[in-house]
Amino acid sequence: MTDTKMIAGVFRHELQKQARSRTLRLLGPLLLLLTLLVAAAHWQQQRDFTEMQAHWQAENDAAWQAQPDRHPHRVAHYGTMAFRTLSALNFLDAGVNPFVGNALFLEAHRQNSSHFRQYMHSTAYMGLGYLSAATIILVLWPLVLVTIAFASISQERERGTLRLLLSMGVSLRQLWLGKAAAYLLISLLFLLMIFAIALLFMASGASAAVDMTRLFGLFVLYLGYSLIWIMLILTLSQYAASSYQALLQAVLLWAVLVVMLPKLSFSLGAHWYPMPDRASFEAQLEQLIAEVGDSHNPDDPHFSAFRQSVLDEYGVSSVEDLPVNWRGLVMTEGERITSEVFTEQYQQLLQQAERQNRLFRGFALLSPYMLTAELSSRLAASDAASFYYFEVQAESYRYELIQQLNQLHTYEVDLAHDRQTRLSQDFWQNFEMFELPEQSLGQSLQQGTALIVTWLVWLLLLSGLGGRYNQSRGARV
Amino acid sequence: MQSWKMEFRLLWRSRMSRMFLLAYLILALLALYWGQQRVDREQTFHAQVVEQTQQVLASYQAEGAEALDPGYLGYYLFMPVWQTPEVWAGVIHGERHEHPVQLRIRLLGLQGQLHASEIHNISALAYGHLDLAFVWLFVMPLLIGALSVNLLAEEKMRGRWPIIAAQSSNAVVILWRRLLLRFGMLAIVNSVVLLAVLLITPVSFGISWLLVAMLVLLYQLFWMVLAGWIISLKRQMAFNTLLYLCIWLILSFVIPGVGYLLQAQQQQAAEHIGMMTEQRQYMHDRWDSDRQADLDNYLQRFPEWADTAPLGEGFDWKWYFAMQHMSDLMVEDRVEDYRQQRLKALQLQQAFLWSSPVLNLQTLLNRMAGNDTLAHQAFLDQVIAYHDELRDFYYPFLFHDASFSEADFARIPAFVYQAPKQSFLLMGLMQFALGFVLLLGLLLSRRKHWLESDL
Incomplete structure (x- = not known):
């Protein structure tokens, strides 16, 4: 018989065995049902949430438009809201979404933090991970694979059938590949069903267009992840002293890679x-801003120098003689300082987080689960970076908005009647409202090359293992 | 006695058991150390904020009380409020990371100041951090399973059972002895951990320590009995392991996860954004409306400040802060609704404690540590009351033109958190007992396997 035929024979035989086994017939549908229920619930919630956010965004925009004639600085304090919309694939992999605030109030002088999580109920009781389709696939599916595959080689050995098979000319490599292909097909069917129904959901909803590349990427990722586990389990099954040892080692491996390592x-x-923490961060920020310059203090050295430079520029001797509004200039300069200090401090925060993440990525080299979970949330655009992306975009929008208003203050409001002046609402009715440009797939995968490479190395290394071993190389028979 | 000794030697000689117990111990101690560190860091942050507040106050003081505009102080002075951690907070983090436990509050509209989010490494949120409670709740059952679920099946598989059974008139006694021995070993390891709690954290020996010890022991007992039931099914090792694992996953992953989904289903997503937007709309509209009329309205509601002079031409702080306060009152219903929904969610959770001992113990521990929704809501309520105190301090200067003196700096009220004393212990234990009785029922249905040597 040819190589392929041998493999196909093993493959068929293993599938028949699994089709007869009660374990898979029981666990498979149960897990599928759970996944679909969870995905459906998340889909529903995602739609409600998106609708509500659209409602608040519309209210906010309408209220902005409806502002009466106001002093521009009043408008700057009135500010506006920015909402972080969930990515279309959030219902498959919620990533960080359930844990972060999604509404951000943008106003003058201050960089607020995002308020209000999607739901107020605590997520702290899900110690093993947030229940979503992705977690079920990433956390539970490997255990199902363990259940159906732990004995695949060890049992053949224990029953003496391995020797028989080998004597019939089936090589260990063919046995491996045939069995792996069978488990991969089972995983493929499981994933296909989930993704088919996910597509149905998405076709039914009028929500944001889904990037099919992302969806397909997720599918490939999960399939590859299943293959990594299949190979891990087969390796254990081949080398363990007994089937039970193989099972125990596989469960232990799962507990370490999936439960312990990420937390550790x-x-x-x-x-x-x-x-x-937020409070000490803001207290420190305030101190640093005051050190640069305090616009409320008439004797502040920074603002004295600033005044002199402005006076020199216009060739006048007092701020009252300026052709522009001095207060508007002070506001502009104050906002510039606040924003500069904030951005610098915020970058330091992000750097500290990045140091933690680097450590995580280091550990992730050891754990296909951590690698895959990270890549999965990136593909679903529900990763931490997508949240920071929102905050950074919102802050730059805020800064532009406030400075535009400060410009109006400087050029359209007369210093002598500053406080009494109201500018026509026409001035800001034409301002663009906040819109979050969607992250491209490339952006999502930025600095993810190492992750992808490691993931591929895992995949190739383990897939390659199956081909390398044969009887003569000392595998247990 | 002799046979106990032998069993102990057997257990100790098993390299795997020793490794598992040791790994568990190390993990528990690490979790304890890191967990307490997180709370210690919180203490440092609080000290920093207090110090910064003192510095700001000192700079105002240096400029002189007479020169100070109290309205200006109310606008710019942030006062720290802190949900002070209770003694178990480092051991049991619970929901502590979900909301900022330290805030800086000023005299402006309060609702906009309460719902900020804490600074986190966002990537870490989905995985969470290690605390001792996690090790107890999620890792300990795995250890128990590894140590005991195959006590019988393994001996049978190795073919040793007939020999062992022959040594005793009632072979079941040997199984009982082995189970008890494992229970005892784990209890000793847990005692070491609990003693370390006394050394590393502010917890001192007393009722609460004994209670936690008892809860941990009860929890350990639950999983031991579950393992015992599985043994009594007399199936093969793989079956036992997988069944145990399945039950563990359902109790610790599926039930809490489904619980969250159900809770979310009860709520309208993002509805509380209205608290923020409506308040903001109200306060900004006030700048464009009749200020004296608005102030009169306010004074009608708060007659204790009614004997104040009418507003002049320019900007007046008393109008400003009255308007800010009114904006809080405008969204009072929404705030109350938010509060009620949280407490209702908590009640719903309490009603389902019987469904999973993991959820049950976690809820009880979080309550003991003061790191749950109840404590956080109490904190918010107390901050609202504190805001009233702040107003009472500032208003005489703004409404009655009292002059601000040097001594007044020391009179600015400080916030002290009072932890709520409620306990769900009884309710939790009763529901735990319910689950336990169910399990014992299962066990009793197989009593003949446990009382006779027919194994």
């Missing part, structure tokens, strides 16, 4: 690279 790496990260 972030706990270690927080220990080595601690981050401040």
